[in-house]
Amino acid sequence: MFIELFSLCSQVNLHTLQCLPTILRCLANQSGALITPLVGALTSNLASKNTNILSAAVEAVDELIKNIGNDFAKSKTQLAARACC
Numbered sequence: 001m002f003i004e005l006f007s008l009c010s011q012v013n014l015h016t017l018q019c020l021p022t023i024l025r026c027l028a029n030q031s032g033a034l035i036t037p038l039v040g041a042l043t044s045n046l047a048s049k050n051t052n053i054l055s056a057a058v059e060a061v062d063e064l065i066k067n068i069g070n071d072f073a074k075s076k077t078q079l080a081a082r083a084c085c
Contacts, residue, residue, distance in 0.1 A: 010050055017045060017056035021063035028067045038064055 027034065038060075045057035 010053060013045070014050075014053050014056055017053060017060055020056075020060040024060070024063045024067050034064070035068065 048054045
C-alpha cells in the first residue's frame with residue numbers, strides 16, 4: 001500500500017491532511033493496518049514549517065492514535081469473549 005500525503009502545492013497538501021481524520025474515523029476497524037504507511041506518509045508533514053500543515057498533520061496523527069486504541073480495545077474484548085466460550 002502506498003499513501004502519499006505530501007504535495008508540492010501546499011493547498012493540496014493541507015486539504016488532504018484535513019480530510020484524513022474523517023477518513024480514519026470511517027476506517028476505524030482497519031486502522032491497525034494503516035499504521036506503517038500513514039506514519040511514513042505523515043512524517044514529512046510533521047516537520048513542516050507551515051503551521052497550518054503542521055496542525056493538520058498533528059490532528060491526523062491524534063485521530064490515528066485514537067482509532068488504533070479503539071481497534072485494540074475492540075480486538076481485546078473479542079478475544080476475551082472467545083476465551084470465555
